[in-house]
Amino acid sequence: MVTRILPAVGDAEAARAVTTLLSQLPDTEPAPPVGNSTLLLDTLAQLAEESLADLPEVVLVHERVGPVPALELIREVALRFPAVGVILITADTGSGVYAAAMDSGARGVVGLPLSYDELSARVHAAGNWAAGVRRHLGADSGLPTGPGGTVITVSGAKGGVGTTTLSVQLALAARAVGQHVALVDMDLQSGDVASYLDVQFRRSIADLAGIKDISPRVLQDVVLHHETGVGLLLAPGEGERGEEVDERTTRQVIGALRSRYHVVIVDCGSQLTGANAAAVEMADGALLVVTPDVVTVRAAKRTVRMWDRLQVRKAEDTLAVVNRHTRTTEIQPPLVERIVGTRVARTAVPAGFKELQPAVDAGRMQDLDDRGQVKQAMWALAGELGLGRGPEDGPVGHGRSRRGKYRNDRGSIGFRRRRGADRGGAAAADRPGGEG
Structure with a gap:
């Protein structure tokens, strides 16, 4: 299974680092990064408008994406697109941030500086989860899996x-x-x-x-x-x-x-x-x-x-x-x-x-x-x-x-x-x- 990934990274240097590492992951199809929270939500809404199958399996949210704070953005993505696995990229991987990310609806947390093994494991897990949710829901189930109201x-x-x-x-x-x-x-x-x-x-x-x-x-x-x-x-x-x-x-x-x-x-x-x-x-x-x-x-x-x-x-x-x-x-x-x-x-x-x-x-x-x-x-x-x-x-x-x-x-x-x-x-x- 090929896992489609959409990164949301506000900082140009960080975006290059994320893109470079994603290009090395096997069985993945990374999209070009979007630079802010508004572009991320708009992109997901446009993809979901016709079919659930068009959504990426994984969304990466960098802690400096802006203008919406990362945890609030994760919460909104999880509410509007519940069949997408969201991963937070952050320098603070302490228990408090991890718990807050999970409460917001994230499927994983990846620490900075980025590690190939950690990123690969989190993307693989979130992609499998998203694929399982979609099989359960079905593309035509009528459940609120699209862009929301x-x-x-x-x-x-x-x-x-x-x-x-x-x-x-x-x-x-x-x-x-x-x-x-x-x-x-x-x-x-x-x-x-x-x-x-x-x-x-x-x-x-x-x-x-x-x-x-x-x-x-x-x-x-x-x-x-x-x-x-x-x-x-x-x-x-x-x-x-x-x-x-x-x-x-x-x-x-x-x-x-x-x-x-x-x-x-x-x-x-x-x-x-x-x-x-x-x-x-x-x-x-x-x-x-x-x-x-x-x-x-x-x-x-x-x-x-x-x-x-x-x-x-x-x-x-x-x-x-x-x-x-x-x-x-x-x-x-x-x-x-x-x-x-x-x-x-x-x-x-x-x-x-x-x-x-x-x-x-x-x-x-x-x-x-x-x-x-x-x-x-x-x-x-x-x-x-x-x-x-x-x-x-x-x-x-x-x-x-x-x-x-x-x-x-x-x-x-x-x-x-x-x-x-x-x-x-x-x-x-x-x-x-x-x-x-």
Whole structure:
């Protein structure tokens, strides 16, 4: 049996050392190293999208891979791709690190400097384990052995642009076609998802902070099962408790939800924290909600540049959504695309305060009128993203989850891919000083 190996090594010198040694192992097929955690997860997701058989048997995670810490990366790979054997490469092979690696889902630990005999033994053992798991599961078993559910974050260019309304409607649209859906309120200090859906709750995402291993039972105790069928993981009622939710908690929570739901919608609000930055970085698709006014478009431009500087997300991996759109405003979607530097969704959500107000006041966003333009646009956006039924789409099948797709007039592309954007127009937001 030939064992396929995918190394994840952030340091160029370390990558050369790993590649050299792997080339000497018999009955192996090493792939070129990937340089960071995002590339590793993207590569595995793309391989798993069509068939379990396309995944490598072994993934090597170097301790300096970054930006996600190695043990958290191992945990996410183990959750999303349970038929892949993960090996940690580390200079510290003490009992504490070994135990932490095993708790995270690793199948072995290899010490630095690398030894041919040790690496060969660990790769052989992990490869045999992976092959055995795959024989047991079968490529068409229907079990969650693929890339996991689709995670979509919804962030606001500034406060009050409608992230919660959009998040709720995207979740409801996905649920309407049979998807298992979780809606997470990551606006940790002022989240309103509970108010929009009129629910009383005791547990929140803050109750998961500090838990080392978020098991299905632990998750079940915290996720509120709403009458619509959507699972709700809510922001704490006491805003100060939001500080308890850090980046590590976010990664664990989203990893756990992703392995148990077809679709996970995360309302990130408009404030950037370590917690919701981790959510945006992990997501298959990141939406940035913009209203067609100069102040908000400038704020969107600042947000996109900040995400890029902090290595949270690149502009080409972000999709702007124009909310409260009217045909008479000077700022139209192509201009937003030009100024902000991201793609813009084909579906713009029209302004509709009168349509929304009764449902918002009653806390019954699930009762929004099906004939209303706002709901129709938001559900059309869900279809555009591959989450629900759009004007040109049938229902998304729920036999297995799939990565969402962004479709525009130029074709259908993956969330993390980009084609040339239309260019044209000018406005005050694009003049010198337009960043605010």
